[in-house]
Amino acid sequence: GGNIYTLLPYYASGWAGYRKHVVCANNKNSDGNSLTFEEKKKKLVRLVAMLSRDEDINSVLFFDPPVPETNMVHVYLKAPFQVCE
Numbered sequence: 001g002g003n004i005y006t007l008l009p010y011y012a013s014g015w016a017g018y019r020k021h022v023v024c025a026n027n028k029n030s031d032g033n034s035l036t037f038e039e040k041k042k043k044l045v046r047l048v049a050m051l052s053r054d055e056d057i058n059s060v061l062f063f064d065p066p067v068p069e070t071n072m073v074h075v076y077l078k079a080p081f082q083v084c085e
């Protein structure tokens with residue numbers, strides 16, 4: 001368990017990390033504002049398409065779904081577990 005006093009540092013640290021790494025300079029639209037959910041999805045769709053076209057990357061990674069339906073996608077290594085160890 002915990003209370004506001006013991007959990008506040010974790011909340012503050014998490015929020016600062018989110019602001020630093022998620023809402024950062026490369027996640028800004030042309031107006032200088034943070035990207036919207038839809039803009040992030042479009043960015044991810046472009047990125048997955050670009051990576052999927054690269055033969056070297058495509059031989060190692062698998063994206064599920066192949067065309068993201070939200071701003072989240074699963075990425076799998078095609079290599080067997082034993083090779084990755």
